[in-house]
Amino acid sequence: MADFLPSELVITPKGGVYHLDICPEDLARKIIIVGDQDRVELISNYFDEVTHKSQHREFACHTGTFKGKELSIISTGIGTDNIDIVINELDALVNIDLKTRNEKNEKISLEIVRLGTCGILQDEIPIDSFILSTHALGIDNVGHFYERNVDAETKKLEQEIEGKVKLPKYIKPYLTKASERLNKRLDNPQIEKGITVTSSGFYGPQGRRLRLPLVETEMLDSFSDFKHDEIRFSNLEMECSALFALGSALGHETTAICLGLANRRKKEFTTNYETKITELIEYVLDKI
Ligand code: R1P
Ligand code: URA
Known part of the structure; x- marks a missing residue:
């Protein structure tokens, strides 16, 4: 069969x-x-x-x-x-x-680079920055359905994050790692780096309140305030956690580089999408 x-x-x-x-x-x-x-x-x-x-x-x-x-x-x-x-x-x-x-x-083994857009979690990262993910913290649920090997260092960092960030009580975060090999190729001193938060929505799950009140109002600040040595949360989007979790479990190299459209701390949004996404495309095509 x-x-x-x-x-x-x-x-x-x-x-x-x-x-x-x-x-x-x-x-x-x-x-x-x-x-x-x-x-x-x-x-x-x-x-x-x-x-x-x-x-x-x-x-x-x-x-x-x-x-x-x-x-x-x-x-x-x-x-x-x-x-x-x-x-x-x-x-x-x-x-x-x-x-x-x-x-x-x-x-x-495939090489898979996500070229996306994102929100920014740190005051000092300007809108229109290019942000390379070192890890992704999933506050979605896809990664929980698969058996995966997580190295001891990543597990330890995941536990520390889980103890410090404020999430609605049914959300179990999972930490995944981007490919170091691909990141070496995509990195340069102008590129911002950090942990990417991957949410299951754009509004409430990214801490945006329109007409509906949120269960956990301190979530976004708890990401921005988290620090472990040089490790910080840099950005927020909707795909990286599952990409890194499934990609690495299946033996593929996966990473993400995103254009920061919104600084969620400073409440700013870009007016340069077309120019900046073109720059990011040219950068990635050259490096990949
Ligand atoms: C939300 O507006 C969408 O934009 C971001 C998020 O991850 C989500 O998919 O990425 P893309 O611009 O790649 O779609
Ligand atoms: N994409 C997201 O998921 N969030 C933002 O704030 C901007 C782009």
Whole structure:
């Protein structure tokens, strides 16, 4: 019997994965994921050649070459629930034989960089900064569904954070790590770094109060105030925790670099999105 039956791994009539609706030959080994579908074309406009273009639901995929490097740019839509789909299906495309439905013996490790936008948690990080995630603290729930190995140092830091940050009582945070190898490539002295908080929503779960009162009004400040040696929370978004948790558990290299749109401490929001996202795209394409 095959390792993965049709109800568990859904394969399309043309031999692709169910939600992304792409086939193994459509995917490069280096991948940039973005939340916003419109950002896919902003990036692939830089390609020397585009060899594949598709879209199913919020999942657009453009594959091609940039200065000789083969790349796929894929939109995930918003949230860690979508990341669960994207990472499982990307892994299936390279590590499961979709014809026989069996796991391959030789595994492929993908390089996956999230190029996103985020909120900022520190006064001294200006809006329009580029922020590289060293870790992500998930206050969503996707990571809790999978068995993962967490190293002792990360577990210790997770426990310290859990003891200090203020969260609604049913939220169990989980700490995940970005790829140090990818971060070395993407780093430079102008890039801000820190732990990224990954929330399950944009409003209440990121401490924004519109008309509904919040259960825990001190959450955001408790992230901003946390310090452990040089370690701090830098930013807040909606995908990194699941990306790092599932990506590393499956043997892929994953990280994220985000443009800071809102400084949540100083209550400021950018007016330079188009210019700055273009700069970030050019930076990542050059370094990846
Ligand atoms: C919220 O506006 C969305 O923007 C951020 C958040 O993570 C969330 O997906 O990232 P993207 O700009 O990549 O979508
Ligand atoms: N994306 C988020 O998730 N939060 C922000 O504040 C800005 C962008």
